[in-house]
Amino acid sequence: MNFKDFGIREWLVIAFISIGLLAFAFEDKFKPKIYEAEGTGIGYNGDITLKVSAYKKSDKTIRVTNIEVKHADTDEIGGVCCTKLVEDIKAKQRFEDFDFVAGATFTSEGFKEAFTAAIEDIKNQE
Numbered sequence: 001m002n003f004k005d006f007g008i009r010e011w012l013v014i015a016f017i018s019i020g021l022l023a024f025a026f027e028d029k030f031k032p033k034i035y036e037a038e039g040t041g042i043g044y045n046g047d048i049t050l051k052v053s054a055y056k057k058s059d060k061t062i063r064v065t066n067i068e069v070k071h072a073d074t075d076e077i078g079g080v081c082c083t084k085l086v087e088d089i090k091a092k093q094r095f096e097d098f099d100f101v102a103g104a105t106f107t108s109e110g111f112k113e114a115f116t117a118a119i120e121d122i123k124n125q126e
Contacts, residue, residue, distance in 0.1 A: 037121035041113030044106035046072030052118040078107040085111050095119050
């Protein structure tokens with residue numbers, strides 16, 4: 001069998017395999033650079049430390065991909081508060097005016113302080 005005997009189906013398979021291999025080869029070239037920063041804020045029982053991962057879009061806006069939280073507050077109040085705030089930020093991608101969690105004001109304020117510090121650090125990174 002030679003190339004002249006190939007039908008449309010065979011040529012399409014070859015084309016899709018070639019495109020897939022090229023996409024795999026150039027994957028890192030088109031992947032956005034991920035920036036990481038840490039921020040610390042004062043919670044109810046101690047410090048709240050956030051490790052924020054984000055990338056910058058072409059229009060210089062920041063898109064948060066991951067937030068890791070370490071806190072000394074209780075899991076029933078502080079843990080639930082931090083989880084809710086992380087989910088809200090990742091879903092809405094609003095950084096300046098996110099809502100505090102009722103009943104966990106100190107934890108919310110410490111979270112906002114830590115998050116703001118981390119975002120400012122990411123904004124200043126090149």
